[in-house]
Amino acid sequence: xxxxxxxxxxxxxxxxxxxxxxxxxxxxxxxxxxxxxxxxxxxxxxxxxxxxxxxxxxxxxxxxxxxxxxxxxxxxxxxxxxxxxxxxxxxxxxxxxxxxxxxxxxxxxxxxxxxxxxxxxxxxxxx
Numbered sequence: 141x142x143x144x145x146x147x148x149x150x151x152x153x154x155x156x157x158x159x160x161x162x163x164x165x166x167x168x169x170x171x172x173x174x175x176x177x178x179x180x181x182x183x184x185x186x187x188x189x190x191x192x193x194x195x196x197x198x199x200x201x202x203x204x205x206x207x208x209x210x211x212x213x214x215x216x217x218x219x220x221x222x223x224x225x226x227x228x229x230x231x232x233x234x235x236x237x238x239x240x241x242x243x244x245x246x247x248x249x250x251x252x253x254x255x256x257x258x259x260x261x262x263x264x265x266x267x
Contacts, residue, residue, distance in 0.1 A: 166200075168192045174205065174245040184245060212236030 159165055169189045177185035186201040212234055243249060 166191075166198065169198055171241065174207075174241055175199075175201075176245060182246065207238050207241060209234075209238035209241070212239065 168191055170192050171187045171189035173188050174184045175186040175188060177183040184202075184205040186199065187205060188197070188199050190197050239249065
């Protein structure tokens with residue numbers, strides 16, 4: 141468990157490439173709604189949100205939108221008990237907000253009944 145995971149430094153590499161390719165980078169924006177395209181049915185044309193530090197409101201127009209906020213965790217009670225209850229491996233901050241954005245925009249949410257089932261092993265808290 142002390143061996144470093146291969147690829148853990150990908151995030152800064154991808155972030156640097158994104159900064160070089162973009163005209164402007166917006167950080168700390170909480171997207172609240174997706175904007176639908178009036179010309180094409182079932183197509184997202186942008187998003188609106190606010191800066192969590194300054195409160196400034198932003199409207200983004202786009203040709204394509206990728207929602208990569210993750211799923212939801214901590215919905216089900218973990219199998220770990222006692223000390224292990226707070227040491228689950230999945231992200232405790234994934235609140236399911238991406239689901240809310242997509243449902244509000246009219247997306248058909250399928251395959252939502254699938255749950256991750258992990259093998260458990262002695263003295264381990266991860267997959």
